[in-house]
Amino acid sequence: GNSVTQMEGPVTLSEEAFLTINCTYTATGYPSLFWYVQYPGEGLQLLLKATKADDKGSNKGFEATYRKETTSFHLEKGSVQVSDSAVYFCALSENTGGFKTIFGAGTRLFVKA
Amino acid sequence: DARVTQTPRHKVTEMGQEVTMRCQPILGHNTVFWYRQTMMQGLELLAYFRNRAPLDDSGMPKDRFSAEMPDATLATLKIQPSEPRDSAVYFCASGLGYRGDTGELFFGEGSRLTVL
Numbered sequence: 001g002n003s004v005t006q007m008e009g010p011v012t013l014s015e016e017a018f019l020t021i022n023c024t025y026t027a028t029g030y031p032s033l034f035w036y037v038q039y040p041g042e043g044l045q046l047l048l049k050a051t052k053a054d055d056k057g058s059n060k061g062f063e064a065t066y067r068k069e070t071t072s073f074h075l076e077k078g079s080v081q082v083s084d085s086a087v088y089f090c091a092l093s094e095n096t097g098g099f100k101t102i103f104g105a106g107t108r109l110f111v112k113a
Numbered sequence: 114d115a116r117v118t119q120t121p122r123h124k125v126t127e128m129g130q131e132v133t134m135r136c137q138p139i140l141g142h143n144t145v146f147w148y149r150q151t152m153m154q155g156l157e158l159l160a161y162f163r164n165r166a167p168l169d170d171s172g173m174p175k176d177r178f179s180a181e182m183p184d185a186t187l188a189t190l191k192i193q194p195s196e197p198r199d200s201a202v203y204f205c206a207s208g209l210g211y212r213g214d215t216g217e218l219f220f221g222e223g224s225r226l227t228v229l
Contacts, residue, residue, distance in 0.1 A: 031216075032215050032216040034216070034217070036218075036220075041222075042222060042223075043117075043204055043206075043220030043221050043222045043223055044156075044204070044206075044218075044220045045220065046217050046218070046219075049215060049216075049217060051215050089156065093215075093216025093217075093218075094216075095216065098144055098161060098162075098163040098168040098169070098210065099144055099163075099208055099210055099214060099216045100158070100161060100168070100169060101146065101158070101206075101208075101216060101218055102158055103148075103155065103156040103158075104155070105155035105156075106155055106156065
């Protein structure tokens with residue numbers, strides 16, 4: 001079956017540092033890929049998405065590129081802020097049938113001032 | 114402002130009691146998902162529906178969990194009898210679910226369940 005693997009946390013960075021959170025996937029067909037973010041006490045919310053190979057999703061300074069050849073969708077940000085502290089989830093959605101969506105384990109990010 | 118609504122937000126109960134969690138998906142959304150979040154297991158897919166029909170509930174312990182959509186505006190997740198290991202945050206999410214949908218999900222704020 002399909003699966004998503006992302007780097008374990010927590011990741012601790014100083015403000016303005018560069019962020020990378022690795023995500024790789026296993027899937028049949030051509031899934032859409034997502035990064036969701038969860039702030040304390042809240043549900044997940046979409047951060048960015050990419051629906052086909054070589055697409056780049058971007059939002060709020062975060063970016064990720066859909067790499068079919070390496071089955072990866074790594075999240076990057078050039079300069080993190082304290083407000084970026086949260087848990088980040090990589091996910092894939094099958095584009096057939098019921099759009100079944102599965103998530104990675106989540107990576108907790110702490111950003112220090 | 115369309116959003117997914119879950120009730121209750123918090124529930125504390127004793128082992129053996131029945132627990133029902135409810136979800137109102139965003140109007141017009143055709144897919145509804147139930148996820149369970151724990152520190153150890155992360156975000157597990159329990160069940161999901163499209164046009165109110167269950168598509169996959171293989172993630173649920175069948176002997177005690179059940180999920181239904183009585184109508185398009187209500188999804189329920191029931192645990193009977195509840196056990197301490199069911200303590201978790203349960204999330205409902207909905208999506209468009211028709212051709213052209215990119216698969217984006219909209220999450221509720223979750224129901225935090227504690228079984229003593």
